[in-house]
Amino acid sequence: MKKMGIECTFVDQTLPLEELEKYIKPNTKAIFGETITNPTVQVLDIEKFSLLAHKHGVPLIIDNTFATPINCRPFEWGADIVTHSTTKYIDGHGISVGGCIVDSGNFDWDKYADKFPGLTTPDESYHGITYTKQFGKGAYITKATAQLMRDFGSIQSPQNAFYINAGLETLHLRMEKHCENALEVAKFLKEQDKVAWVHYSDLEDDVNHELAKKYLPKGSCGVLAFAIKGGRDASVTFMDKLKLISIVTHVADSKSCLLHPASHTHRQLSDSQLIESDISPDLIRLSVGIENIDDIINDLKQALASI
Numbered sequence: 001m002k003k004m005g006i007e008c009t010f011v012d013q014t015l016p017l018e019e020l021e022k023y024i025k026p027n028t029k030a031i032f033g034e035t036i037t038n039p040t041v042q043v044l045d046i047e048k049f050s051l052l053a054h055k056h057g058v059p060l061i062i063d064n065t066f067a068t069p070i071n072c073r074p075f076e077w078g079a080d081i082v083t084h085s086t087t088k089y090i091d092g093h094g095i096s097v098g099g100c101i102v103d104s105g106n107f108d109w110d111k112y113a114d115k116f117p118g119l120t121t122p123d124e125s126y127h128g129i130t131y132t133k134q135f136g137k138g139a140y141i142t143k144a145t146a147q148l149m150r151d152f153g154s155i156q157s158p159q160n161a162f163y164i165n166a167g168l169e170t171l172h173l174r175m176e177k178h179c180e181n182a183l184e185v186a187k188f189l190k191e192q193d194k195v196a197w198v199h200y201s202d203l204e205d206d207v208n209h210e211l212a213k214k215y216l217p218k219g220s221c222g223v224l225a226f227a228i229k230g231g232r233d234a235s236v237t238f239m240d241k242l243k244l245i246s247i248v249t250h251v252a253d254s255k256s257c258l259l260h261p262a263s264h265t266h267r268q269l270s271d272s273q274l275i276e277s278d279i280s281p282d283l284i285r286l287s288v289g290i291e292n293i294d295d296i297i298n299d300l301k302q303a304l305a306s307i
């Protein structure tokens, strides 16, 4: 985003509202958060951030990829715009890359017109229309599709849209199974001597459980985080022994898959930079699929036995 002239201020999402306010800058245009963070699986207090955003005249944008619309509906908690990587649960089978933006139409761009000239002043590249005047509640999503998709070219092919729609039709069934399996796996991992810690908000003693009860009452998702005692080396040995669970960057799929960010997606970062990003070097992200639960647990068992 920096290369596009967009600066981000990262904040500790557990801070109280009064502390978070200190991070709002005169040029802040939006607040962005994930319902469930990837890869640390923390649950966002969406209402707190919607209060913060609206007090400062900016929209709250929520990435709801992990929770999916089945388990969380962020508009009901004050979010203005929701995004999904549809590549994940919505597709569910890793066959089509895509994303979507869902606009509630609730944010009043005209009230903060100076901050959002792209929506509140004429667009010469589009017949001189002013999106808020012409489209009202549909201003943002119309600008996104009519102007930005045109200019950036991020347009999905019909075949990819077809795959994603086929996945979407079974999302409600899959999410139920993902949550059921992930809770079993989380409970199993918690009991293992070789496991250092487990984070999964559906566990009653998890630090995020209270937030999960509020925002994700039907269950969170299939993704959990855990660590093997012995840090990086033990994690790598453990992963090499897995037979059913794939080691891939992809996540939130019907098939169980796993990633060790410190040696994969985040390998450019030193241990101290990882800790600063709240990703401990020993963290393993396990995305529990919808296979038979015994098969998943047996795979983890045999890999643990080998270290």
Ligand SMILES: Cc1ncc(COP(=O)(O)O)c(C=O)c1O
Pocket: 034, 038, 063, 065, 066, 084, 085, 086, 087, 088, 097, 098, 099, 251
């Ligand atoms: C929560 C979340 N949001 C967005 C993305 C970006 O997804 P895509 O690669 O489909 O653009 C990812 C990818 O890992 C993700 O996990």
